[in-house]
Amino acid sequence: MRQVNLAIIGGGTVGGGVFQALQRNGALMASRLGMELRVARVAVRDVRKARAVKIPAGLLTDDWKAAISDPQVNLVVELMGGTTTARKVVLAALRQGKPVVTANKALLSAHGKELFAAAQKHGANLYYEASVAGGIPIIKVLREGLVGNRITRLYGIVNGTCNYILSRMKLEGADFSAVLADAQRLGYAETPPDLDIDGHDAAHKIGILASLAHGFWVNPKQIYTEGIRAVTGQDIEFAGQLGYTIKLLGVVKRHDEQRAVQVSVYPALVPNSHVLANVNGVFNAVYVRGDVVGDTLYYGRGAGQDATASAVLSDLADAALDLKSGVKSRVAPFVPHERDGRVLPLAEAISRYYVRLNVADKPGTLAKIAAILGRARIGMSSVIQPEGHEGKSVPLILMIHDATNTAMAKAMSQISRLPVIKGAPTLIRVESFE
Ligand SMILES: NC(=O)c1ccc[n+]([C@@H]2O[C@H](COP(=O)([O-])OP(=O)(O)OC[C@H]3O[C@@H](n4cnc5c(N)ncnc54)[C@H](OP(=O)(O)O)[C@@H]3O)[C@@H](O)[C@H]2O)c1
Structure with a gap:
């Protein structure tokens, strides 16, 4: 059986999860794909660090450049996070004609255009299912499952930390700062938590989904972003009395009359009768309306080791099948097809x-x-x-x-x-x- 040799750059939460999932389900995937996924190198910052998921010392290296340039490596998996070195990693791999899988929404949000252009120039694909909504295969849905639709509406609960905080505030009548402190203790929120609770993480993801849905690259600066800091227990209670639940929503609405697309992230009152009002805790959901299919809903864990690893495995499978059939990119990472695409200013x-x-x-x-x-x-x-x-x-x-x-x-x-x-x-x- 043919082998795909992986260099995984990053052996932390997601990298460790991918390594573990490949140990668990690698044989199953090989039988489904007719290709064996073999980890050749795992690059980390500190090879001596104790790791929750054991990675054999012989695979570890602190030299990511050597890992991706290794002649036997034919697929690079960027799971280190950040936007500076990660950008260099992805570009270096693409320049060598090696396809790349990444889970890095911040990187794509900031440098997506450049990375997609590099992928095209060097004839190597870039796969990023894990960058949005963890285990929910929403990128595949937009690029493949709903390819025959114009997307008229897309609403996403795509930040598990905010959803966890708002859910607990509602269900327990708890105060924002008390729930945030608890979320940090349980590892559901980072310290500092700004990227999540100020809406920026959701904006990175919604920008990627909006770009795919509408065929022009949405500049993150054009996304109106408001987080959940100002939402009080009193507002949650009053909204409840009126029949609503407050959620941090990513909102992507096509406005044909203005020839523009609204792309924004803000807390919103969601009618309790709507399915998104009942997405609780760390769960994510994306609600997509297509002009042919109508309303569709995708629900699942939006982050965490296993959910994110599942999305990375899906990309590994796509990359392996592309390598197997000798197709550089059966599905291109991003196809700009709306030359006059415009983001509607929120003021309008x-x-x-x-x-x-x-x-x-x-x-x-x-x-x-x-x-x-x-x-x-x-x-x-x-x-x-x-x-x-x-x-x-x-x-x-x-x-x-x-x-x-x-x-x-x-x-x-x-x-x-x-x-x-x-x-x-x-x-x-x-x-x-x-
Ligand atoms: N965690 C999630 O639930 C989740 C969900 C969806 C997407 N993501 C995305 O997945 C990516 C990884 O997240 P994570 O949570 O796994 O991060 P993490 O636990 O902090 O792991 C980062 C890994 O990268 C390694 N690393 C950092 N700088 C390096 C360098 N210069 N050279 C080689 N290795 C380096 C670290 O090495 P050491 O171990 O030696 O420090 C570590 O193993 C991010 O882009 C994140 O946004 C995460």
Whole structure:
């Protein structure tokens, strides 16, 4: 049986997981593929470090350049993370005509265009299933399963840390900082946690999915990104009373009339009747609407050693089959087919809103707020004053009809200057999934 010889660069959580999974299921994969996947080298930073997954000393090296240049190596697996050395690793392998598998969403988000161009130039494919939503094969879905569709909507819960925090805040009435501390203790959140809770990790992944779905490379700087730091237990509770669950959503919406695609990441109220409201804990889900297929849903573990290893194995299989059949890239890493593709600035996008104000408990307050919204032609669908709140200021919840983000920001700035408003208003978008 023919062999594919792998150089795995990185023997940490994912690298160790891939090594272990190949030990467990390598023979099964070989029988399915007709090709044996053999680990030839594993490059790490420190070969003497104690590792949770034992890797034979004879395979370990701290010289990634030598590992990828090894003449017997014909497939390189980049699992080191980061964007500086990892970029050099991927480019060096591609320049040698060796296909590369990577799980590195930060690298793709920052340098995707350059890496795809290098893959094309050197006739070596780049595979990246593990870079988005861990064990969910969403890249394959967009590039192959739904290739016959125009993707009109894509919504993703793609950051397990944020979903874990929001789920526990809802289910236990727990406070954001207490749950975050717990998540860090359990290893679900990094220290510092900024990349996850400020929405940047989700933006890296949503940018990749949006690019694949719409055929032009989305610059991460164009993705409006808002994390979950400002979501309070009170908002989760009030949203619950209104029949919603707050989720950090990646939102990709095609707007034909504006000839543009909205690509954003923000916390949103999701109706409890929608399936995404029930995706809890560290789980991820991606909801995709195609013009031919209709609505589809993909659910699973979005990160972690085994889920991510499963996605890497899928790429190893594709790479092995391409090598076996002598096809450089049966499926190209990225096919830009929308020359005039444009990301819709969020200011032009239309959203529904949940607004929480702290207002002086005085007659006439609502009339003043309604007058400002009326002048801005922004309609309210409901106004709720939650019971059980007393004192000089009390919460007031407004549910706002469709309004442009610009009109809403202007109206909110006027409302917050009213003497009856205490503190800054809280605005959370409401997703209707239309
Ligand atoms: N962890 C997840 O759940 C997950 C999920 C999806 C995607 N990913 C992505 O997978 C990638 C790897 O993540 P991870 O969690 O496995 O990271 P990790 O546990 O920190 O492992 C990184 C590995 O890279 C090695 N390394 C770092 N610099 C190196 C260098 N200059 N030369 C050789 N080896 C070097 C490290 O060596 P030492 O062991 O000697 O320090 C370590 O083995 C990242 O891009 C991440 O975004 C991770």
